[in-house]
Amino acid sequence: LRTGFPEVIWSQGKTPEQIRQIIHVMRQNSPLVMATRLEADVAETLQEQIQDLRYYPLAKIAAIGQNSNKYKGKISIVTAGTADLPVAEEAAITGELCGFTVERLWDVGVAGIHRLLNHRHLITQADILIVVAGMEGALPSVVAGLANCPVIAVPTSIGYGTSFGGLSALLTMLNSCATGIGVVNIDNGFGAAMLAGQILRLANRFSEKKE
Amino acid sequence: LRTGFPEVIWSQGKTPEQIRQIIHVMRQNSPLVMATRLEADVAETLQEQIQDLRYYPLAKIAAIGQNSNKYKGKISIVTAGTADLPVAEEAAITGELCGFTVERLWDVGVAGIHRLLNHRHLITQADILIVVAGMEGALPSVVAGLANCPVIAVPTSIGYGTSFGGLSALLTMLNSCATGIGVVNIDNGFGAAMLAGQILRLANRFSEKKE
Amino acid sequence: LRTGFPEVIWSQGKTPEQIRQIIHVMRQNSPLVMATRLEADVAETLQEQIQDLRYYPLAKIAAIGQNSNKYKGKISIVTAGTADLPVAEEAAITGELCGFTVERLWDVGVAGIHRLLNHRHLITQADILIVVAGMEGALPSVVAGLANCPVIAVPTSIGYGTSFGGLSALLTMLNSCATGIGVVNIDNGFGAAMLAGQILRLANRFSEKKE
Amino acid sequence: LRTGFPEVIWSQGKTPEQIRQIIHVMRQNSPLVMATRLEADVAETLQEQIQDLRYYPLAKIAAIGQNSNKYKGKISIVTAGTADLPVAEEAAITGELCGFTVERLWDVGVAGIHRLLNHRHLITQADILIVVAGMEGALPSVVAGLANCPVIAVPTSIGYGTSFGGLSALLTMLNSCATGIGVVNIDNGFGAAMLAGQILRLANRFSEKKE
Amino acid sequence: LRTGFPEVIWSQGKTPEQIRQIIHVMRQNSPLVMATRLEADVAETLQEQIQDLRYYPLAKIAAIGQNSNKYKGKISIVTAGTADLPVAEEAAITGELCGFTVERLWDVGVAGIHRLLNHRHLITQADILIVVAGMEGALPSVVAGLANCPVIAVPTSIGYGTSFGGLSALLTMLNSCATGIGVVNIDNGFGAAMLAGQILRLANRFSEKKE
Amino acid sequence: LRTGFPEVIWSQGKTPEQIRQIIHVMRQNSPLVMATRLEADVAETLQEQIQDLRYYPLAKIAAIGQNSNKYKGKISIVTAGTADLPVAEEAAITGELCGFTVERLWDVGVAGIHRLLNHRHLITQADILIVVAGMEGALPSVVAGLANCPVIAVPTSIGYGTSFGGLSALLTMLNSCATGIGVVNIDNGFGAAMLAGQILRLANRFSEKKE
Amino acid sequence: LRTGFPEVIWSQGKTPEQIRQIIHVMRQNSPLVMATRLEADVAETLQEQIQDLRYYPLAKIAAIGQNSNKYKGKISIVTAGTADLPVAEEAAITGELCGFTVERLWDVGVAGIHRLLNHRHLITQADILIVVAGMEGALPSVVAGLANCPVIAVPTSIGYGTSFGGLSALLTMLNSCATGIGVVNIDNGFGAAMLAGQILRLANRFSEKKE
Amino acid sequence: LRTGFPEVIWSQGKTPEQIRQIIHVMRQNSPLVMATRLEADVAETLQEQIQDLRYYPLAKIAAIGQNSNKYKGKISIVTAGTADLPVAEEAAITGELCGFTVERLWDVGVAGIHRLLNHRHLITQADILIVVAGMEGALPSVVAGLANCPVIAVPTSIGYGTSFGGLSALLTMLNSCATGIGVVNIDNGFGAAMLAGQILRLANRFSEKKE
């Protein structure tokens, strides 16, 4: 486990049998193996063969084994709407499996700015923020304006018509006039958590080797 | 003057001489003629021949004659950034020439939500709002969430890279999860003012025929 | 009910149980709750648990409770073709639930301009027009040229090939050389009605406070 | 002259000298040579060397020699706005050089449908129509609905923002729910006239070999 | 029957019952009613209620009644590949129902230019050509280069990857350096036949009024 | 100076006079003011009025005043090609002005992987990496695969044809199968540095409050 | 068999019966017939009628007959990820059916450059390389930088979000700053093998006619 | 000179001084250095400092030194139109500088298939073909259908309107139903020649190590 992170399988386009085999090989060398984008029925099939496989249905993640790492700091995850939850949970479960504390703040979209402002202390005191939003994707701009920490923006494919499968939200995030925002692929909650994890690990390294 | 609005010339792709001739014909029948998207040097040339031609350089609008209409209510125009001013002024001057009171609120982009919130009474008490924004174009979503009146969103071509000449801002506005927003073409301050004018005139008609 | 409008649930990507819970919470504080984009089978499931839930199948809207507001003026809705009806009805039912009178003018596409011209008095005397069109989306331009009131243009995803899921109609509407048009997202009948509602409420406010 | 049409040079990306040489070769075998998309200054240079070269500045076409063909029937060309004139004139001059009678109907865009309806007899009695429009490009749909003859639609690059250099007008024309419309490339007045010419020549052949 | 063409129903997005009702109304006034894009199962349902409804499964067209018109000349339809047949047949059946003679030349794509050249007399002697092609859509360019008559190009959605649902073929046809080509929407065999019909009817009118 | 970062002016679309005024206001409250995307001639004009304005021509950045902050850790910036230097320098100068140590590794594109591998220790030992690449934009994937720290990917508009102004590089970076990558807008070296700065400041905070 | 290659049927959009008939005709004149993009269930149906039909399920290719050609040299096929295997196998089986030796190197994506570098001798000693990659599609750039032979790049539709069905990988490959790369359509393993085959046959011809 | 090819500088975005320095370094180790996309005025400046710099104005290539390699076989380059010449010459000069014999066949576009067929022996007897075409880009499909050797297709940015800067030609080439085609970036004559060179060198290697 060179990176200190779990081994990860991207399940899309793989048969249950292929996934089972990869898990089998990976767990020899890694205390924690996880699979993303795993449908519930495939997870069930796998559980018959791999007794200790845990499944997180909203996040569509399966995990086998434990991560003994514990890091200082936490990942704060913010979503614009209920429909963004699967992507946000993919980020949250990934973060937790990697050994981080995760704080969830759901349903604080910009069209009702009050709800967001009511929780502004969560934003201003965050270590690192993952902001998940579909449709117009404006939430990361507002959040990054309030925050003073790195912000990871995750566009989701939620929407219709000119949301173009998340493209509108993606462009919004890339064009943000707020600073300190890094963007990941549409619906890529996993990738956002991995980047957040890299950032918090860097902070932990600084903390350890301090003076 | 069937509509009660000025006669309007779209100057793009017309020679000074063509514009002069159209003005000449139009002013016979209309107390107020205006030309949009008129470059400063062309305006100067025209002023030599049309003594009473007034020119608004930031808005790139020329006007000849006066509008005697005066309507109740006002058009409130909000911009995200300084670079959006030419489009916002195109809307403002058009609105004023049509006989409306115009209120300007410049430079209240979402990345610094404080400035916007400091002026929230202007938003909540507006009759009708025109919101002008480039780059990620998130301002109309936030404004419409605070407001309780019609909102006209104008994407601008301000930005670079993935702003794609205003496309990003346009998509943001069309996908807004706030309600009560109508969108016009990129950089179309004129069209936004004309729609706002139609809306305020409807309100004036209701007001007049009241009881 | 700050805005005077019903509470609204966007049903896409929510489970029946989630929708039921949100309705349950919302109806405590709001005399009228509505859900858009609700499939017929989900509506049926919900009706077993919520006896007073009404369902409008063409509009795919469910409503619980009544709106006591009654506003002056009416929303006139115009469609180009039969296939645009679901979107037009989403607008119509939304408008009626919000307390407005709705007038429907179906199937007056520009390829047979006679039918539209036969009804031109409906256009010229309208308070506010919602124009719904797919394929080439040219109807709002012609209607706005005849009308002297605000026009809300709704592109639909009806068509094939280069209609690109409503993109062609959307671009047509944004580029209209007629003035006084505000555009909403593809298939967004709901949003068009909410904007029309905001406009008519503004007119009602002017009408009331008139002295 | 196999086709009975002039020899044609597309001047874009060619030097004056290259164009001169091609004209020199072509006129050996062809009574009429024409060059499209020729800038005025290049035309002037060429006129010094080719005394009988005629230049049509609005159409940006040069012609050398005469066409002795005369065909029955006429090509009717309709434009939406003044800015579409260069493309319409490219079609008109091409049609005339090919030996056809051309009828021009300028500035009858759909936003003021009255002007178009005032000239409807020109539409209903046409042999073949070329309809030239930029921005939203809705004119061909309305014209084809009124007409009972072939309609050739030419999108122009006139507009701004979401006109996307003529793409919006093009999509409108391809998606028209009116029938009997063939579309050519953006700004391709020349191609429209050539297609109209082929159609009228077919009609002339039918007329000749009749009974 | 003002136009002399059948009444046509576009079946997409209509229920069998709606289609049945429209047929019922239309056949009162029209000797021939046709419906395009009608799925086989819907056609079967309709045949139970409308005994004289004929169904052309490859073209997905239903017809009721007869067309007594007979026109001089023929429509020649050329396809690049087997997969383009449904679109080509939509054109062919439409043409025949409108009263035209139709000639079919299938499977002569440009990658094996020999097959096309072997049939070049069909091309050079055609009255009017409809050329149907998917993937790269190059056939109309080659055909129009050989032909001396109007050519109608129909891009199809056949292909994968960068064919982008027919967009690649469409762009090829619009950019053709051959002249005399009019383009219709992707997969619009119906529209191509209607345009061909308008062209041949014009030729018939010329032929008749000839003295 | 709430954020601890300099005040920043985005110079695009502002006149020298406007920029001068904004600098004048900002420097009252901020020890360090910087302007990005400032052309050399404008900088020269400004230097006549603001004696202590420093200009970095490759980065197109002007700075007034000093930043007293000094942070632990460094920002490592890697470029694929020479033409990416202006964007990389925008990032580098921004980083240095914000108080960070910056390490530059130029011209290590993936087409000659040897050069990159020769410097792999710089990659594996980095605190945080900014990777700048145009054309195919593949460098961040390879770098992130070697690194074990956060990676910020900056697509540039360098290239031609299908580079589509940086779109190709942007898509590459968003789709990277390496993890730990956050992407910013095309050519946005400034934004990359600000995100890197936020990340390093977080690490510094952790370091300080340690134990 | 003019080309020396098998006869090939593209099965998409063809019925089993159509495919059977085409096979029947083709095998009269060709020792080897193959069908690509053939689904497993269709293959099974065909095997009932064509006893000697072999089916390669991963490649979705069927073959009837044998190819007696044997060529010098080999085609080396490299893939980035497991999900790219079907496309890679389409190339591999096509190459083998054409008479070439095929070498497979699976799962050497750029995010873990070590695996690729461990096999670099396969790259540097290859005759011709087919590189198959989805998502960001960066592998061909790195491979072509290591190799000194022709490289054929095949983008796959593997990925999600901004992979846009293979578009991102395609653009990456077209923009590669490595030289000696030819690109084929998304998922076109067949086409890549045919191009590789043409290249190796050219080399065989040179080898034969040598001095 | 590991690859046996010249060292190449891509001049876009480099100053004359930068190019001069790179040439200076490269020529120490390489008998032949070339620079592509070099404007004529920059070349002139360089020639003052580098006496033996040769400049090919149509190809916009500069070369210093000689290539002693001579390979068997030739590269045949075919263009559709005159405007494609600069790209074709970039390919031709690159090929010659690399030590290959180049055969040029200009102006054989598909709209006049006769000219191409008149030269078919050049196609059928070619070792390797580079086919350069803009606008609809159909030429490679027809050529590859006639040829029995590898074909490299180069889309050019020649055209207007829907040619979209070469995108239309590119898509045509990627979607070609002819086999044996590899595509390079828009206007990338250099890359096409390098790929052709790799292919011919492979053939030369086979020829040498023969038996």
Ligand SMILES: Nc1ncnc2c1ncn2[C@@H]1O[C@H](COP(=O)(O)O)[C@@H](O)[C@H]1O
């Ligand atoms: N949901 C996801 N989105 C993007 N990348 C992922 C995702 N899940 C896993 N990955 C990446 O994909 C790699 C595994 O891909 P594979 O070898 O195809 O299973 C992992 O190392 C992760 O970096």
Ligand SMILES: Nc1ncnc2c1ncn2[C@@H]1O[C@H](COP(=O)(O)O)[C@@H](O)[C@H]1O
């Ligand atoms: N800046 C503008 N943007 C959009 N439409 C405009 C603008 N200025 C004028 N127009 C419209 O263009 C029409 C005049 O166009 P034209 O006849 O070409 O001068 C006016 O009636 C307006 O409706």
Ligand SMILES: Nc1ncnc2c1ncn2[C@@H]1O[C@H](COP(=O)(O)O)[C@@H](O)[C@H]1O
């Ligand atoms: N396959 C088709 N493609 C394009 N337009 C069609 C097609 N079939 C019918 N139409 C047109 O659609 C009109 C009928 O549309 P509707 O009223 O929706 O049934 C007809 O008059 C035709 O002009």
Ligand SMILES: Nc1ncnc2c1ncn2[C@@H]1O[C@H](COP(=O)(O)O)[C@@H](O)[C@H]1O
């Ligand atoms: N016209 C061109 N198009 C594409 N790639 C080129 C071109 N000219 C040179 N190159 C490549 O760019 C590399 C040099 O890039 P640079 O280091 O920026 O000068 C060369 O090794 C070539 O592989």
Ligand SMILES: [Mg+2]
């Ligand atoms: Mg912040």
Ligand SMILES: [Mg+2]
């Ligand atoms: Mg509101």
Ligand SMILES: [Mg+2]
């Ligand atoms: Mg109007």
Ligand SMILES: [Mg+2]
């Ligand atoms: Mg008609």
Ligand SMILES: [Mg+2]
């Ligand atoms: Mg022809």
Ligand SMILES: [Mg+2]
């Ligand atoms: Mg890493």
Ligand SMILES: [Mg+2]
């Ligand atoms: Mg190489």
Ligand SMILES: [Mg+2]
């Ligand atoms: Mg061939």
